[in-house]
Amino acid sequence: MAEFQKIKIDTVTEVAYRHLRDLILTGYFLPGQWLRERELTELIGVSRTPIREALRTLEQDQLVIAESRRGFRIPVPTAKEIRDFYELRSELEGMAAAKAAQQGDAGRMAEILQALDTAQASLDHEEILQVIGLNNRFHDLVAMASGNQSLCDVLGKLRTKVNLFRVLSWSGRRERPGETLRQHRLIFAAIAEHSERRARSLAMDHILDSLPLVLAGLNAVQANH
Amino acid sequence: MAEFQKIKIDTVTEVAYRHLRDLILTGYFLPGQWLRERELTELIGVSRTPIREALRTLEQDQLVIAESRRGFRIPVPTAKEIRDFYELRSELEGMAAAKAAQQGDAGRMAEILQALDTAQASLDHEEILQVIGLNNRFHDLVAMASGNQSLCDVLGKLRTKVNLFRVLSWSGRRERPGETLRQHRLIFAAIAEHSERRARSLAMDHILDSLPLVLAGLNAVQANH
DNA sequence: AATCACGGTATGGTATACAATATACCGATA
DNA sequence: TATCGGTATATTGTATACCATACCGTGATT
Numbered sequence: 001m002a003e004f005q006k007i008k009i010d011t012v013t014e015v016a017y018r019h020l021r022d023l024i025l026t027g028y029f030l031p032g033q034w035l036r037e038r039e040l041t042e043l044i045g046v047s048r049t050p051i052r053e054a055l056r057t058l059e060q061d062q063l064v065i066a067e068s069r070r071g072f073r074i075p076v077p078t079a080k081e082i083r084d085f086y087e088l089r090s091e092l093e094g095m096a097a098a099k100a101a102q103q104g105d106a107g108r109m110a111e112i113l114q115a116l117d118t119a120q121a122s123l124d125h126e127e128i129l130q131v132i133g134l135n136n137r138f139h140d141l142v143a144m145a146s147g148n149q150s151l152c153d154v155l156g157k158l159r160t161k162v163n164l165f166r167v168l169s170w171s172g173r174r175e176r177p178g179e180t181l182r183q184h185r186l187i188f189a190a191i192a193e194h195s196e197r198r199a200r201s202l203a204m205d206h207i208l209d210s211l212p213l214v215l216a217g218l219n220a221v222q223a224n225h
Numbered sequence: 226m227a228e229f230q231k232i233k234i235d236t237v238t239e240v241a242y243r244h245l246r247d248l249i250l251t252g253y254f255l256p257g258q259w260l261r262e263r264e265l266t267e268l269i270g271v272s273r274t275p276i277r278e279a280l281r282t283l284e285q286d287q288l289v290i291a292e293s294r295r296g297f298r299i300p301v302p303t304a305k306e307i308r309d310f311y312e313l314r315s316e317l318e319g320m321a322a323a324k325a326a327q328q329g330d331a332g333r334m335a336e337i338l339q340a341l342d343t344a345q346a347s348l349d350h351e352e353i354l355q356v357i358g359l360n361n362r363f364h365d366l367v368a369m370a371s372g373n374q375s376l377c378d379v380l381g382k383l384r385t386k387v388n389l390f391r392v393l394s395w396s397g398r399r400e401r402p403g404e405t406l407r408q409h410r411l412i413f414a415a416i417a418e419h420s421e422r423r424a425r426s427l428a429m430d431h432i433l434d435s436l437p438l439v440l441a442g443l444n445a446v447q448a449n450h
Numbered sequence: 451a452a453t454c455a456c457g458g459t460a461t462g463g464t465a466t467a468c469a470a471t472a473t474a475c476c477g478a479t480a
Numbered sequence: 481t482a483t484c485g486g487t488a489t490a491t492t493g494t495a496t497a498c499c500a501t502a503c504c505g506t507g508a509t510t
Contacts, residue, residue, distance in 0.1 A: 294492060
């Protein structure tokens with residue numbers, strides 16, 4: 001008999017964490033806004049205990065900032081922070097692409113290719129949210145193809161935080177999923193033909209490509225006070 | 226009149242976090258051991274709430290592992306995890322060294338040199354703990370000299386976790402602070418003369434140098450069941 | 451104008467109660 | 481004997497009440 005899958009039961013803390021994270025990443029809160037525990041308990045519908053634990057986790061994700069005896073607030077990113085962040089992510093996505101090219105796991109390659117093709121189909125049908133989701137998945141799959149779990153974990157964290165920068169700077173509105181998809185295809189090609197250096201270089205450039213957009217968005221937001 | 230320094234008051238949660246972290250990193254708990262909340266409240270002398278918040282933070286540091294409705298336990302590292310981890314850290318320390326060489330901040334360089342000289346003096350006086358502390362500080366200073374705060378943060382986290390691997394594998398006992406210091410001097414020389422590629426390469430090799438020691442320690446621990 | 455005192459508000463922390471669940475133990479049954 | 485099932489116990493997960501304390505705005509006082 002097949003083994004029974006152990007059912008993972010979500011704790012309220014985990015639900016609260018994901019709920020708050022999604023609220024933050026969709027721009028529900030404004031940059032700099034204080035998150036009052038008691039408001040959050042009403043918003044999420046749970047008690048203070050799981051809210052506080054969820055906030056501690058979000059603090060580690062750098063999606064909120066803890067200030068002693070003041071509470072938690074949404075960060076207000078600076079241009080330098082964003083530049084530093086993109087530089088770091090660029091290096092690590094480059095490493096992931098290079099390692100993936102080195103490994104060349106056939107199964108993973110097929111998965112990535114399928115994600116790209118599905119994204120292309122979604123693009124043709126103008127299902128933009130689908131395309132964006134699959135574009136994110138591309139990076140996930142490449143990280144997994146690197147075979148390095150630590151790298152995968154760190155990149156996952158960075159990718160979560162990059163969404164914060166995007167939403168706080170409204171730059172998500174100006175993305176061009178088609179161009180992104182095109183670059184992903186180039187990176188995949190380099191990985192598939194085991195060109196480590198080329199894969200790294202393309203992946204790094206790909207990340208840095210979106211930096212100006214985010215910085216411009218940040219300026220626009222700040223100009224509006 | 227000089228401005229009053231805003232006094233940073235530690236919350237109990239933060240104290241509990243540091244206390245637990247230090248206990249973990251000094252090997253007070255065994256790999257795989259469950260951390261019972263009730264025991265921890267007695268051990269640290271605070272109530273469950275701050276203990277649980279501290280554990281959530283430690284979970285993000287990957288110094289403990291949370292299992293739903295089971296609690297938290299000390300991780301049992303595998304050889305692959307350790308290899309992946311060192312590979313990642315090697316890449317990032319290399320990046321930090323390269324960026325530091327690029328920046329060439331004179332003030333930072335002086336700080337690093339001073340740390341190296343102090344470490345040398347401590348070594349001559351056989352103050353081994355001093356030397357180890359200053360050797361860690363070297364990496365911190367190089368990361369700061371890179372000018373990239375995000376990189377600095379991530380490397381800090383990685384450096385914390387590497388201590389867990391060391392203590393869980395007892396490999397700390399076999400370290401040779403003198404050899405480490407010698408390698409640090411070489412890395413510093415490369416940074417000081419703005420040799421980005423050489424600084425990166427030396428820093429990466431330096432990290433990977435200690436990997437076999439940790440892996441050997443892991444095997445030795447596992448052989449003892 | 452600068453400083454100080456005061457009070458409101460929110461967090462930080464404790465204690466407690468209870469629900470939910472994992473585990474160990476134990477006995478019944480095949 | 482081995483397996484199944486049930487029960488007791490321990491522990492985490494969650495809610496809640498309560499208090500102490502820090503922060504901040506406000507207004508009086510100098």
